[in-house]
Amino acid sequence: MITVKPEVQVPEKKLTQKNNKPSVYKTNQLNLWYGNNHALKNIDLDVKENEVTAIIGPSGCGKSTYIKTLNRMTETIPSVKTSGEIMYRGRNIFSKDYQVEELRTKVGMVFQKPNPFPKSIYDNIAYGPRIHGIKNKKILDQIVEKSLRGAAIWDEVKDRLNENAYGLSGGQQQRICIARCLAIEPDVILMDEPTSALDPISTLKVEELVQELKKEYSIIIVTHNMQQAARISDKTAFFLNGEVIEYDATDKIFSNPADKRTEDYISGRFG
Amino acid sequence: MLLISLCLWIKEDFTVSMKEPNTTLSVQELIAQKSNRGLLSAIEKIIPKLLLAIAAVSVLTTIGIMVTLIVETLVFFSRVSVLDYIFGTEWYPFANSTATYGVLPLIIGTLKITGIAIIVAVPIGIATAIYLSEYASERARKMIKPVLEVLAGVPTIVYGFFALTFVTPILRSIFPEVSIFNAISPGIVVGIMIIPMIASLSEDAMNSVPNSMREGAYALGSTKLEVALKIVLPAATSGIVASTVLAISRAIGETMIVAVAAGSTPRFDMDVTGSIQTMTAYIVQVATGDAGYGTTIYYSIYAVGFTLFLFTLVMNMLAQFISKRFREEY
Ligand SMILES: Nc1ncnc2c1ncn2[C@@H]1O[C@H](COP(=O)(O)OP(=O)(O)O)[C@@H](O)[C@H]1O
Ligand SMILES: [Mg+2]
Numbered sequence: 001m002i003t004v005k006p007e008v009q010v011p012e013k014k015l016t017q018k019n020n021k022p023s024v025y026k027t028n029q030l031n032l033w034y035g036n037n038h039a040l041k042n043i044d045l046d047v048k049e050n051e052v053t054a055i056i057g058p059s060g061c062g063k064s065t066y067i068k069t070l071n072r073m074t075e076t077i078p079s080v081k082t083s084g085e086i087m088y089r090g091r092n093i094f095s096k097d098y099q100v101e102e103l104r105t106k107v108g109m110v111f112q113k114p115n116p117f118p119k120s121i122y123d124n125i126a127y128g129p130r131i132h133g134i135k136n137k138k139i140l141d142q143i144v145e146k147s148l149r150g151a152a153i154w155d156e157v158k159d160r161l162n163e164n165a166y167g168l169s170g171g172q173q174q175r176i177c178i179a180r181c182l183a184i185e186p187d188v189i190l191m192d193e194p195t196s197a198l199d200p201i202s203t204l205k206v207e208e209l210v211q212e213l214k215k216e217y218s219i220i221i222v223t224h225n226m227q228q229a230a231r232i233s234d235k236t237a238f239f240l241n242g243e244v245i246e247y248d249a250t251d252k253i254f255s256n257p258a259d260k261r262t263e264d265y266i267s268g269r270f271g
Numbered sequence: 272m273l274l275i276s277l278c279l280w281i282k283e284d285f286t287v288s289m290k291e292p293n294t295t296l297s298v299q300e301l302i303a304q305k306s307n308r309g310l311l312s313a314i315e316k317i318i319p320k321l322l323l324a325i326a327a328v329s330v331l332t333t334i335g336i337m338v339t340l341i342v343e344t345l346v347f348f349s350r351v352s353v354l355d356y357i358f359g360t361e362w363y364p365f366a367n368s369t370a371t372y373g374v375l376p377l378i379i380g381t382l383k384i385t386g387i388a389i390i391v392a393v394p395i396g397i398a399t400a401i402y403l404s405e406y407a408s409e410r411a412r413k414m415i416k417p418v419l420e421v422l423a424g425v426p427t428i429v430y431g432f433f434a435l436t437f438v439t440p441i442l443r444s445i446f447p448e449v450s451i452f453n454a455i456s457p458g459i460v461v462g463i464m465i466i467p468m469i470a471s472l473s474e475d476a477m478n479s480v481p482n483s484m485r486e487g488a489y490a491l492g493s494t495k496l497e498v499a500l501k502i503v504l505p506a507a508t509s510g511i512v513a514s515t516v517l518a519i520s521r522a523i524g525e526t527m528i529v530a531v532a533a534g535s536t537p538r539f540d541m542d543v544t545g546s547i548q549t550m551t552a553y554i555v556q557v558a559t560g561d562a563g564y565g566t567t568i569y570y571s572i573y574a575v576g577f578t579l580f581l582f583t584l585v586m587n588m589l590a591q592f593i594s595k596r597f598r599e600e601y
Contacts, residue, residue: 071490105492115483118506128491131501177487184491 021048023087024188024218025070030084032065032074039065041242043084047188047235052210052219054229054250057239058270063222064112066239067190070220071107072100089187105132108181110191114173116165116180121148121157124165124176128184143183151179152209171202178209189213191221195228207232226266230254238262340580343573350567356574362537362548364557364568372571374578376537380454380547381582384529387458387543388465388522393515395462396469397504400511403470404477405499416471423467431531434460439532452534452546460532461525465518472517476510477503513594520586524579526551550579 025047032040039062047053055063068074070086072093085092093103116124125144134140144161148154153175157168165176174194181189191210195203210219210232223229229236230250237247238259246253246262257263264270296304348356351372359373399419403412439456442449449455480503488502504511534546535556548556554572562568 073486073490076489101492101494103492104490109490111483111486111490113483115481115487117484117487117502127488127501131491131493131497180487180491 021050023047024049024089025220026087028085028087030066030069030086031082032062032069033079033081034065034077035079039242040069043244045237045244045247047218047220049218050214050216051234052214052221052232054233054236055220055222055239056224056226056229056236056265058265059224061239062242063224063239064192065242067109067192067220067222070188070190071104071109073109075100105184106186107188107190108184108186110174110177110181110189110194112193113197114170114177116168116173116176118164118166120162121165121168121176122161124180125183128180132184147179147183148176150182150213151175152205152212153179169202171198171205174198174202174206175209178206178213182213186217188218188220191219193222193224196224203228226254238265240265340573340577343570344577347567347570347574350570351574360539362553364571370567372567372574373539374550374575376539377548377550377553377575378578379539380529380533380537380549381523381551381579383454383541383543383547384458384461384525384533384549385519385522387455388462388525389515389519391459391462392465392469392518392522396466396515396518397473397511399466399470400473400477401499401504403474405495405503419467419471423471425464427464427525427527428531430460430464431457431528434528434532446544449544450534450546452532452536454533454543454545454547457528457532458543461522461528464525464528465522468518468521469511469514472514473507473511476507476514479510480506509594509597512597513590516586516590516593520583520590523582523586524551526555530555550575554579 023046025045027043027045027047030040030043031038043066055066057063065074069082070088070093074080074082082094085094087093088103088107091098117127119127122144125147126140129140129143134143145154145158148157153172156172157176160167165173168176174197178189178194195206198206207228210221213219214234221229221233233250235247236250236253238245238253238257238261240261246257246259248258253262254266257266356372356374358375359371360375361371361373362376363369363371399415403415407415434457435451438460439449439451439453442453442456443451484502484506485498488498493501529549529552533549533552535548535552536546537548537553538545553575557568557572562572
C-alpha cells in the first residue's frame with residue numbers, strides 16, 4: 001500500500017499552479033490499432049511542461065504503445081493505424097508536413113532495455129549531435145561532458161570515454177542512454193520502464209536523475225512500479241485495456257482516486 | 272544390428288500403446304512401463320561411434336589430399352629452386368631446354384582478376400545487403416533472396432562463356448585495345464559471381480544487429496540512411512569483412528571463368544586489357560594437356576596448386592580471425 005506524506009497533500013493550490021504551465025503534448029481522441037487489435041482507445045491527455053508524467057497500468061494495457069506514438073516510433077510497424085491527433089507544442093505530429101526526424105530531435109526516448117550503440121562511450125553521446133551537423137571537436141567534447149554530467153555518470157566514465165559502452169554495467173548503460181538523449185538537448189524525454197531491467201541501486205540513481213532532469217525537461221515515464229510513480233511523478237495517468245481510466249495529480253491518484261478501478265489497481269488488487 | 276534393434280524398439284512402443292490406457296497408473300509408472308532403457312542406451316552408445324566413423328572419412332580424405340599435394344610439391348622443389356620459384360618473374364614451363372618456373376606472373380594474373388572482382392563485387396554486394404536488410408519490404412526481400420541464391424548456384428562455366436561471349440565484346444566495342452582474352456572481362460564476371468555471397472552473408476550480419484540499436488538511433492532523429500550507414504553497417508563490420516574475405520578467397524580460387532575468358536599468357540605487368548594467366552588457369556592448361564607423368568611440368572601444377580591453397584587458406588583463416596576477434600558485443 002502506498003501512503004502519501006501529508007505535507008504534499010495540498011492539492012488545491014498545487015493544481016492551480018500546475019494548470020498555469022504550458023502544455024507540451026495535448027492528445028485528442030487518439031486511437032491506435034495493430035491490425036484488428038484496438039490498442040489505444042480515445043485517449044485524451046494533456047502533458048505539462050517541466051513535469052514528470054507517469055503512465056501506469058497492467059502490462060498489455062497500451063503504455064508502451066502510447067509513449068511510442070508520441071515520437072511516432074509506432075509508425076515503423078506496418079500494421080499500425082491511428083486516428084485522432086497529438087498536438088506537440090501546438091502542432092499535430094501526424095500532419096503530413098511534420099518531419100518525423102524533426103519531432104524526434106525535440107523528443108528524446110529512453111528504452112526499457114539499455115540499448116547503447118556498439119561504439120565507444122564518447123561516440124555514443126556524440127552520435128546525436130553529429131548527425132545533426134555538429135562536427136567541431138571542442139564543442140563535441142563539451143557536449144559529451146555536459147551530457148554525461150547531466151546523466152550523473154561523468155565521474156564513473158570520464159577516464160574511459162574511448163571504451164566500448166557495452167563494458168559498462170546495465171545501470172551505467174542506461175545512464176549512458178539518458179546522456180545520449182540529453183546530448184541533443186531535447187524538449188521532452190520519453191522513458192519506457194527505464195528501470196525495469198536495473199538493480200535497486202541503479203534504479204534509485206535513475207529516479208534521482210529524473211527528479212533532477214525535470215527542472216529542464218518535461219518527462220513522460222512509463223512504469224509498472226507504482227511506488228516509483230508515486231515517488232517521482234507530478235501527474236499520473238492510469239491506463240487499462242487501452243483507455244485512460246484516470247489522469248490526475250499523482251498525490252490525488254494515490255490517495256483519493258476517483259475511479260474504483262484505479263483504486264483496485266493501486267491497492268494491488270490486480271495487475 | 273542397429274536396424275533390428277530400432278525395429279524392436281518401435282514394435283514394443285506400438286504394442287504398449289495398443290493396450291487399454293490404465294488410468295489408475297501414475298505418469299511415472301506409465302513411463303517405467305513404456306521405457307526400454309537398456310536398448311535405448313545401447314543405441315545411444317552406437318550412434319556417436321557411427322557418426323565419428325563418418326566424420327573420419329572426410330577428415331582422412333582431406334589429409335590424403337594434403338599429403339599428396341605436399342609430397343608432389345616437394346618433388347617439384349627438388350628440381351626447381353624454391354627461391355627461383357617464389358621470386359622468378361618468368362613462367363615459361365613449355366620452353367623445353369630453357370624452361371623457367373618463376374611463379375610471380377601467375378600470382379599477378381590471379382591478383383588482377385581478384386582485384387577487379389573486388390572492385391565490382393564489394394560495393395554492389397554491400398549495397399545490396401543494405402537494401403535488403405534496411406530498406407526492402409518483406410515482399411521484396413522474399414523475391415530477391417532466392418534470386419541471389421540462384422545466381423550463386425549458376426555453374427561457373429556458364430559465367431565463363433558469359434564473360435567471353437557477352438562482356439568481352441561489349442568491352443571491345445568501347446575500348447578497342449582490349450583483346451579477346453583479357454583480365455578485365457573475367458575479372459568483372461568473377462565479381463558478379465561473388466556478389467551473391469557478399470550480399471547474402473553481409474545481409475545476415477546486418478540482420479543480426481538488434482532492432483533496439485536502430486530504435487535508439489531513430490529516437491535521436493536519425494534518417495533511415497544514417498541508421499543504415501552509421502549504426503547498422505559499423506555494428507555489422509566484422510561479419511561484412513569476414514564475408515568479403517571469404518568471397519575474395521573464392522575469387523582467388525575461381526577456375527572456369529578465367530580458363531575460358533582470360534587467356535593463357537603468363538605475364539609480369541599491370542596490363543588488364545591483354546591475355547593473362549592465373550594460377551588456376553595454368554593448372555587447367557596442364558591438366559587438360561598432355562604433360563607426361565613425372566615431368567617437371569607435371570609436378571609444377573602441384574606446386575602451383577599448393578601456392579593457391581596457401582593463398583585461400585590464409586584468406587579463410589583471416590576471415591575466421593576477423594569474425595572472432597572483432598565480433599561486436601551487444
Ligand atoms: N508490435 C506490435 N504488434 C502487434 N501488437 C502489438 C505490438 N506491440 C504491442 N502490441 C499489442 O498492443 C497492446 C498493448 O501493448 P503495449 O503497449 O506493449 O502494452 P504495455 O506497454 O502496457 O505492456 C497489447 O495487446 C499488445 O499485444
Ligand atoms: Mg511496455
